[in-house]
Amino acid sequence: MTQPSTPGNEPALYVVATPIGNLGDMVPRAVEVLQTVDLIAAEDTRHSSRLMDHFQIRTPLVAYHDHSDERQVQSLVERLQQGQNLALISDAGTPLVSDPGYRLVRSARQAGIRVIPIPGACALIAALSASGLPSDRFSFEGFLPPKTGQRLNRLQPLAAESRTLIFYEAPHRIEDCLKDMGATFGASREAVLAREISKTFETIRGGTLEELQAFVAADPNQRKGEMVVMVRGQDKAAEQTLDAEAARIMTILLESLSVKQASQIGAEITGLKKKALYQWALEQQEHRG
Incomplete structure (x- = not known):
């Protein structure tokens, strides 16, 4: 078995995943890397200092976040070019997944620096x-x-997307989010709400979007913590087929209007559901594309 890569003679930027809740999910390799690099670029140094203390990691921390300017990026890249090893962490989970890091990773790669992922929680x-x-x-x-x-x-x-859709959402917006999803995807669309994953009050609840909205509205505790909303994709077998006249009308409208506008006007003319017309129009564009 190949031994895991840890900081050595060749400078590298390590993209290190950290726990999203339970500290027991921190992988040993991540601890080793964070203990041995020269510097850790953290989204929030105060937040990350608690993780460092728990695992007795004494490596210096420097702030790197969405609002860091290009001078900060260049400063970190220069450290790498001088032979130092750096680690990039976010507040929780895998960096760059709805977290900062893209510009630093890209700049490091463009400078010929090796970028090494340390997998973990996401x-x-x-x-x-x-x-x-x-x-x-x-x-x-x-x-x-x-x-x-x-x-x-x-x-x-x-x-009209057939793939499972995955969203992150803030607790103070979760009710409005589920409401808007129900209005757009249909209240009966299957969905799952995952809250506080790996933490004490972890909740994974499935149902229709309408049922999830009612569940969240009825319990204030479900409006707290970190949230992932997953929505089942559109069932292609259940799509509505347009008759020849409706298809002709939509084809004409799409010649001069956007999909959204054509669907709205088409629904008024044909009496069909705007959602079905919108989906049909998207499919036509895909076939032509």
């Missing part, structure tokens, strides 16, 4: 593995916009 994968939803194909959509109008605009193009 909330979206953990949630998906326990959801019971199809996991052979999925789409991670990250955090949705905080405002309703922008959120609906992001959700609408996903209504």
Whole structure:
């Protein structure tokens, strides 16, 4: 068996996953790397210092987050070019998955620096593995916009998606999020809410979007903590087939209008559901593309 790569003579940037809740999920290799690198770039040094204390890691910490400017990125890359080993961590889970790190990793690679992933916890994968939803194909959509109008605009193009959809959401927006998902995907669409994964109050609850919304609304505790929302993709077998006249009308509308506008006007003309027309229009675009 090949021995795991740990800091040595060749400088490298280690992308290190950390626990999302239970500290027992910290892998030994991650501890070893964090103990032996020259510097750790952390999303929040105060938050990460608790993890360092628990595992007796004395390596210096420096802040690196979404608001870090290019000078900070260049400073870290220069350290790597000078022969130092660096580790990148986020507050929890795998860095770069809805967390900062993309610019640093890209700059390091462009500078010819080796980038080494240290696998570990990832909330979206953990949630998906326990959801019971199809996991052979999925789409991670990250955090949705905080405002309703922008959120609906992001959700609408996903209504016809056949893959399982995975979202992160903040606790104070979870009710509005589920409501907007129900309005866009249909209240009867199957979904799973995973909350506080690997923590004391871990909850994984499945049902329709309507049922999940009611569940969250009825219990204030379900509006606390870190959340992953997973929505089953559109069942292709259940798609509505347009008759020749409806297809002709939609084809004409799509020549000069967006999919959203054509679906809305098409629904008014034909009496068919806007969602079905929207889905049909997307499929036509895919076939032509």
